[in-house]
Amino acid sequence: MSTIPVHEWTLREAADRIRSGGVSSRELTEAILGRIAAINPKINAWVTVIPEKAMAQAAVFDEMQARGESAGPLHGVPVGLKDIFCTKGIKTTCGSRILHNFVPPYDAAVTERVLCAGAVLLGKQNMDEFAMGSSTETSFFGNTLNPWDPSRIPGGSSGGTAAAVASAMCFAAMGTDTGGSIRQPASLCGVVGLKPTYGRVSRYGMIAFASSLDQGGPVTRTVADAALMLGIVAGHDRRDSTSLDLPVPDYDAALGRDVKGLRVGLPKEYFEGEGLDPQVRAAVDRALAALVAAGAEAVEVSLPHTEYALSTYYLIAPAEASSNLARYDGVRYGHRAEGTSGLIEMMSKTRAEGFGPEVKRRIMIGTYALSAGYYEAFYGKAQKVRTLIRRDFDAAFQKADVLLTPTAPTPAFRIGEKTDDPLTMYLSDIYTIPCNLAGIPGISVPCGMSSEGLPIGAQLLANHFREETLLTAAGAIERAIPLPRVAPFKG
Amino acid sequence: MAISTDEVRHVARLARLALSDGELATLGGQLGQILDYVKQLDRLDTAGVLPTSHAVETGTPFREDVAVPFPDREALLANAPDREGDAFRVPRVIED
Numbered sequence: 286m287s288t289i290p291v292h293e294w295t296l297r298e299a300a301d302r303i304r305s306g307g308v309s310s311r312e313l314t315e316a317i318l319g320r321i322a323a324i325n326p327k328i329n330a331w332v333t334v335i336p337e338k339a340m341a342q343a344a345v346f347d348e349m350q351a352r353g354e355s356a357g358p359l360h361g362v363p364v365g366l367k368d369i370f371c372t373k374g375i376k377t378t379c380g381s382r383i384l385h386n387f388v389p390p391y392d393a394a395v396t397e398r399v400l401c402a403g404a405v406l407l408g409k410q411n412m413d414e415f416a417m418g419s420s421t422e423t424s425f426f427g428n429t430l431n432p433w434d435p436s437r438i439p440g441g442s443s444g445g446t447a448a449a450v451a452s453a454m455c456f457a458a459m460g461t462d463t464g465g466s467i468r469q470p471a472s473l474c475g476v477v478g479l480k481p482t483y484g485r486v487s488r489y490g491m492i493a494f495a496s497s498l499d500q501g502g503p504v505t506r507t508v509a510d511a512a513l514m515l516g517i518v519a520g521h522d523r524r525d526s527t528s529l530d531l532p533v534p535d536y537d538a539a540l541g542r543d544v545k546g547l548r549v550g551l552p553k554e555y556f557e558g559e560g561l562d563p564q565v566r567a568a569v570d571r572a573l574a575a576l577v578a579a580g581a582e583a584v585e586v587s588l589p590h591t592e593y594a595l596s597t598y599y600l601i602a603p604a605e606a607s608s609n610l611a612r613y614d615g616v617r618y619g620h621r622a623e624g625t626s627g628l629i630e631m632m633s634k635t636r637a638e639g640f641g642p643e644v645k646r647r648i649m650i651g652t653y654a655l656s657a658g659y660y661e662a663f664y665g666k667a668q669k670v671r672t673l674i675r676r677d678f679d680a681a682f683q684k685a686d687v688l689l690t691p692t693a694p695t696p697a698f699r700i701g702e703k704t705d706d707p708l709t710m711y712l713s714d715i716y717t718i719p720c721n722l723a724g725i726p727g728i729s730v731p732c733g734m735s736s737e738g739l740p741i742g743a744q745l746l747a748n749h750f751r752e753e754t755l756l757t758a759a760g761a762i763e764r765a766i767p768l769p770r771v772a773p774f775k776g
Numbered sequence: 777m778a779i780s781t782d783e784v785r786h787v788a789r790l791a792r793l794a795l796s797d798g799e800l801a802t803l804g805g806q807l808g809q810i811l812d813y814v815k816q817l818d819r820l821d822t823a824g825v826l827p828t829s830h831a832v833e834t835g836t837p838f839r840e841d842v843a844v845p846f847p848d849r850e851a852l853l854a855n856a857p858d859r860e861g862d863a864f865r866v867p868r869v870i871e872d
Contacts, residue, residue, distance in 0.1 A: 527832075593816065611792075615857055616856075628867050631867045632792045645799070646803060649803055650807060650810055653811075667814075
């Protein structure tokens, strides 16, 4: 008989206990809403909380249960969504002023799938503005604090999502990852974050940042919970033309598989850089030792174009963003500047008022890189180097089934520490960015704690469509290195 | 790589961002720094390398060209900063 508090249950425990009648959806939802009311004023992980709607939905699920019906695998379990997924009738801000009052008329594909699986939606989670950032400090709604140490950032851009899962303000949540925005905050908050293969999860209704890199994925407290969520959100959707029309495997089956004989590649370039904190290095070494002890085989691999990934990303992502964000013009939704005379002036002032400094910076880089005379030198060049980075991974996956690296070079840094220098901030994503450029899946799994009590994550990368390999290997690390699943934050 | 204020102003105009002089100066400096950094890509010989626009090749999916009316017109219009009936109202388009 477990004596751990209700909010600390895993997603699977919560779903099982509702199914077996041990607890009602209303009891569970009320408990988590209480937790949010107590802790969120300090952590600021949520932009919007919807207690009335959540309780009403929980009541519907309890009535269904009383009739012997089940809505799906998440029947009655409270979850959260990053505020980038459109939610019909519920404000969706993308962490921005320009969409501070936007109420979507439809649900994102991810929203639909999570709700159809029977989840109770608690609200929308804080994030860097338009997912541009690595610390959740660029949100229009204030920064989110790391529940392990409130003087530190939770990572980003899905910082509210990772902080909410880590401090047990929901049982699971969905984030998005363009250059590390699921994995890096998961690492810094001590939770599991999975970025699926590009196209595995529909981007329909997920507010676009860089369309060739963006991918939604789960943030959970256990690997098994990530597998459950992935099985729910993965799959073809004709409304997203880049959605993969492939069968979705049984991810649960991957959880129990043996890592014996699994070839674990260590990309030497990821361990050579000067920015890698020795404590992170040591924790990743322990993750490797755990895999080897379970029968995996370590092999050295090389990804020779690693040092060019950040430059490639910081041309491609802003270029795509400058095009995607052109739609925010004050005409159909969102903020509009007052007291302007012509249409162009209205749009230009609306955008100047509505976007924060980081978003403006990236729109400017992207517009410059795409402008006449520079396109070939910058954007065109970056797309070619992207090909070289992809080829590096193709070659590495000839020798290895999975790659093991740090997720982030350091544990969580202090609030304000990197806000003055964009390039220093961008280096937080140095190990996560290449994965998005190659379109491959990646997961961050907790593998240690620093001497200051801050979580450290290991990143696993696999070839396209091999999420199962990630789940198998991450599960082995999780079993071998027991760590607290919930941050000790008391409020 | 120094970027002139005129060039920054030109890019801001293309991006429809009415930036203050202070913002133009700050962004000009930062843009220059970032472009200096990404110039490292020039060290790579990419002759004959095809560009990647999407990392997972899926081909172009086709579907019937059939319009599907959105069921809730009012919910779409409700977000308008300024509307007139079923239309979005904007300041005058053709300026003097």
